[in-house]
Amino acid sequence: MLRPSPLATLVLAAVSFVACAGAPRQPDAPAPPRPRAGACPARPACDAPPPEALPRGFRHTRSRLVAAGWPRHRGRDLFARADGPQWAIAKFAYGPQDDDLEDEDVEAYLLRGCSGAWERLGTFRTSDDDHPHATTEGIPDTGGRIYIDLAAGRRLEIGRHRVHLAVAGDATSADLFIEVLPPGAQVAVTDVDGTLTSSEAAVVSELVGGAPPAAHPGAADAMRALAESGIYLFYVTARPEWLVGSTRVWLREQGFPPGILHTTIGVTGAFGGAAAKYKTIELGWLKARTGIVPSFGFGNMPSDVATYTAAGIAPSRCYYYKLGGDLRGGVPHDDYRGLVRALFSPQAACAP
Template sequence: MRSAPLVPLALAALSFAACAGAPRRVAAPAPPREGACPARPACDAPPPAALPRGFRHTRSRHVASGWPRHRGRDLFVRAEGPQWAIAKFAYGPQDDDLEDEDIETYLLRGCSGDWERLGTFRTSDDDHLHPTTEGIPDTGGRVYLDLTAGRRLEVGRHRVHLAVAGDGTSADLFIEVLPPGARVAVTDIDGTLTSGEAAMVGELLGGAPPAAHPGAAEAMHALAGSGVYLFYVTARPEWLVGSTRVWLREQGFPPGILHTTIGVTGAFGRAAASYKTIELGWLKARTGIVPSFGFGNMPSDVATYTAAGIAPSHCYYHELGGDLRGGVRHDDYRRLARALFSRPTACAP
């Protein structure tokens, strides 16, 4: 059974807070603009009831004594291409893998109707690793579910819920099946949407959750209302995907696809820029899409978006000086929101 090196104390504290913290107030969604596309579904239906039936292995009970850090991988896909549900199951500050254990899986097709049971699947172990899929290498404790083996997902937003049979803990992921001609906006989170590059650290140590820049959620809603899909890309560690998704919802940001790094420590500096470049390369390879808009706050974001081929005039950098390579510096999302909205010629299903 593999376990990751001990992560910094602050990161472990956030993991605990993310799992055990009390629910916080959810910001009211931005009012829709006249002529705007309908909002993407929140997909927040209660999950199927968990029915723990115990673990297959004695060692798993020991692993599960730590708090759960399970996470699912959101994906953009095409209706005619590969469609995967990928998740990782691990516990505790050392991210101990849950290996060779049963995972019950369910699908909320189109974010509406009843949950469909997809079946029981076994997490991987060191002797039975899955080939790297959608850029996600198997290090144990993962589930790879080929959704094309059943009825394919149609254009729209979908949610997969995966529950550990042993104790009922769970992870979720979201899949956005894009229509032809879809437009995507990519945005960094820390320092770009949050009040500072290290805004999360205060929450790690027991403080209030970081605030979003005033008007940042409104700006993202302006794009969503114009028919643009949101791609939130952060160099945070993979196990923070759940708490990051909660933060976006609580701050009033529209639903989107959220990607973190795959590692347990995240990425910084050049490593973060390399990670984001890989993510945008994955988006283009999988869907053929170069984002129509990019949002950042660091020189590395400028380099990443330029290399990806995003039009410089549609790249917006919050309070960033220096050479923006034709990008736009801004310091007020509220003004930017008014400029970003355009009446869509068509809205996706």
């Protein structure tokens, strides 16, 4: 029987504190580092100011009560193909109990190609228990969600796109990013906690009011080496879904390149064997949707070894930070700075 890890216990204890502390800050993005000679163009930051949203009140009295808590809205990033399904999926909830915002209007906007003017997609209604949406892209409808079929209109072309979603009732919002991959695209998958952050439980310090966790020296530079080689980044963490916003902020603050970020869809996250199962499902989804097996994998736990082995990633391209034991042929390391030269391939084909 698996015991809850220290991180699980601390995350649960921090939920009530975070409810009082408010939503995570949204700092300005740092200046991008100078690219290496021969590097592919950087993926767009997609940080244009969103359309102005003015609250017009909720449809239901109960929604005003739910919205008394701080917003924990979150969008679901996705990889897609130009000729495949293209969905925008998000959940709207408030407070420490993650209370769903049901049967309320959400205004949706699209920044196509991360440039130009925002396009208004329309007004969409959040789901409720009596009218659930079918499970889509592996996301079951637990209430308070919207599912927008982007392929039903003008399809997204190859490139990076951003969807901004604003609750009509109070103008709180969520964002998500979609990478439409070209043929032959390569993806690198990396865990976050302990792999990129300074420790496995570093996120808890920030949740209870401490400073954001540090990144391992050279970790952001190693991920940039891959991005500058035309490889797409897939950040897969077993953190709970409501931390997706603050995780995006942390990655941006620490200088990691833009990518697709996935968390669990639960409120408490996953640990141990459950984390391995979750990540295996995520990489299975990637292969089913795009046909891609990641070209690189980065982790720091035995669960990462199990996940990457099951996914079929070449062991010689699986890098494990300060991890001993049976790595199934993977590469142990204790300093990302020593990996940068090996990860950067200036002759690689650049992604559009």
